[in-house]
Amino acid sequence: MPAVSKGDGMRGLAVFISDIRNCKSKEAEIKRINKELANIRSKFKGDKALDGYSKKKYVCKLLFIFLLGHDIDFGHMEAVNLLSSNKYTEKQIGYLFISVLVNSNSELIRLINNAIKNDLSSRNPTFMCLALHCIANVGSREMAEAFASEIPRILVAGDTMDSVKQSAALCLLRLYKTSPDLVLMGEWTSRVVHLLNDQHMGVVTAAISLITCLSQKNPDEFKTCVSLAVSRLSRIVSSASTDLQDYTYYFVPAPWLSCKLLRLLQCYPPPEDGAVKGRLVECLETILNKAQEPPKSKKVQHSNAKNAILFEAISLIIHYDSEPNLLVRACNQLGQFLQHRETNLRYLALESMCTLASSEFSHEAVKTHIETVINALKTERDVSVRQRAADLLYAMCDRSNAKQIVAEMLSYLETADYSIREEMVLKVAILAEKYAVDYSWYVDTILNLIRIAGDYVSEEVWYRVIQIVINRDDVQGYAAKTVFEALQAPACHENMVKVGGYILGEFGNLIAGDPRSSPLVQFNLLHSKFHLCSVPTRALLLSAYIKFINLFPETKATIQEVLRCDSQIRNSDVELQQRAVEYLKLSSIASTDVLATVLEEMPPFPERESSILAKLKKKKGPGAVSVTDLEDSKREGGELNGGSDRGPDSGAMAASNASTPSPSADLLGIRSAAPLGAAPTSAGSLLVDVFSEAGPAAPSAAVNDDGFLSSAPPSEDPATLLSEADELLNKFVCKNNGVLFENQLLQIGIKSEYRQNLGRMYLFYGNKTSVQFASFTTTVSCPGELQSHILSVMFHQRRSFTEPL
């Protein structure tokens, strides 16, 4: 242990510290500290002026006591006095004290700033450095205001020493990070960039840190640094082993400087100048070549330093994404690392390959390593490495290997860490949907997902599978069968019950023929899970039950019994009780036609953007989901529902609605006269679901003049049948909106809003023919008293002939 009992060594401090250490208890320690504090206080207040050494000793003791955890409320003045001393040791303690115990006393701050200013303008490099470090450590806004203009001058002045230049660069960087608006580079920019050419490597390193940060905010101003950086880099990389003596680390020349240069180049696009670009490519090739050469030293530090430069170079190559042969070489190099002995290298290789996989040039090359990656997923002992392998599999997935990759990810999911399961689930769901050629495979995958990691299957995932099953006719039977089988498992996850309940409710009739899955069997199966489920699931099951009554009249009695029992109609949960009561009534009152209409099969969902993708992006931040994902989903979106002729706009959807047996699935029937001239939704071919935030926007865009049709179809009240005017009129007793009149040519709908004593009514006239009306006029006549109450009548002729009143 180095001795501290020399003249400068503050023996008093050493004694104090050993006293504290020898204290047996907390109380003894506090007593000792208080004694010392009292001593110091008296010394500071005393008449006798303290000499520098004593002052330094006491201030240091105060600092020590502060670091032990006690508050210090005096001594700042003495510390500031120390600043103006000429002795290095005293000055140093002074600076140390004020950087740790930042004081907001403005008088003191003024004195401190003065002292710093004096030190900065002194010619003594030691003092200048002390001052710069204090500014950097404190980095407060007041300091930035005071010194931000002076430091660049010091930085670029010709007569500043190298070590001071380094400190100045880093100090400026710190000030820029805390108060970017106060650091105005303006006139200093070119000279700061020129520092990259400095002789001293330390200055270059410090300047690079500064320039990298500045150029991220103002790339254009610092554009000239690119060529300088490239020339510096090539000089380092091609230097012989005898150059750069001081900066060679285990036979690698200036590794950290090289890494920083490569990092700086990643802030800019590839250089346009041919010569510069050529030099850079040559550099990168040299680095890649060196990786292949036999190592100059057996030590692990040598290979680590070399590989650090290599990985940074590969990041740069990936960032540029323009040199195919470099990309392929990088990919091969990483492929070699995938099977390296050292875990660190395997981890880094997997991480870099992930970004490589999204580049078009190297995507194929990456895919060749799929077996190695799958093996890594299974056999790696470090969970972070396994996680990287899973990420890479996700990135390299495409049509050719989708099934294999999804299968591997599912088996990994069974043993995966709990913290990463949710993300894995989302990824598997996205992959399964994107690359599903055969939708029964998709249904299988999602159901497996629910079985394996049910807790982590978020709502978006199972909403999605239901949407897809509903939208695709061919997979409905298969889905019903699979779900039925899955539900028979003794321990079934609740999400499975939700999906199963919904699908059997919609499509249970498709498997009802088989005696093993007869209606009653289905019902009993669902009901056996009923009591184990949470409230939302039970609500869903109740809806499934009423659908069963519609599909299978023979089960009506059984189900009504269930609905009638006390635990349903007197259930403490309002939603469940309401549903039970209403469904019971509905099943007893409604005729079979009405019931069939009300509980008609769910219409296909409109196309919109996948919310699963959005959720994954939100979870991992913007970088995680690559651009190709989104583009692919746009392309695939058309394909998913492309099987049928249904286009993305709800106009067409409405048309297909009109073609289904029941004529008025929608409220007004205006939508069945689809060519109203209303602009159809140009939702594009993006795949979307009804549950994302943009929900109401899509259908309303299609029929935007009919504002009140903006709510999504499933939540509308059941439609009324075309019938006589009286019946149509009567319903306005309890409804504000509806069809007022309808005949072969015309349909009149009404929408009204009432608030306290004011009311507003809109009349909509729909043309049911395929010819345009000519000279269409309307009049409103209000009998008697009503006339005086009308505030205004307005006629608007819009393309769809709607009229607000």
Place this chain on the structure above:
Amino acid sequence: MIKFVLMVNRQGQTRLSRYYDPVELNRRTLLENHVVHCCLSRRKDQCSFVDYKDFKLVYRQYAALYIVVGVTDNENELSVYELVHNFVEVLDKYFSRVSELDVSFNLTNHSRPELDFLSLAPLPVCQHHFLSFSTTSCLSAPLPVFSTTSCLFL
């Protein structure tokens, strides 16, 4: 960007800590405990880079001492890994065969103005330790790489 540097021993005591991103004093102990727990529980065959919250930890073990560096995601992990080793080599050269005690017990050292080192002794109730080092003048030949080291800490 380097967020913090910690030197912790196997018992979980912080010998040295330096924060480059402001963290309140009372949250520091919690952070340190958590980070140390992460690193101490890892085995030899696991890699030295750990994902922790929204940044990464790079750690390296030297006998009973763990040096942990918290870095942002965009940092080159291997270069930080080697930086740690470089730092330890410098300490080694300076203290001639450095040990944990040297780091713990070194006080203000005035005989070597080139190397400004202040760290205070650890005591059971000590909150945190303090390392600030600066190169004040050109270093003599044996420790040239150190000047780059100090620059890399920002």
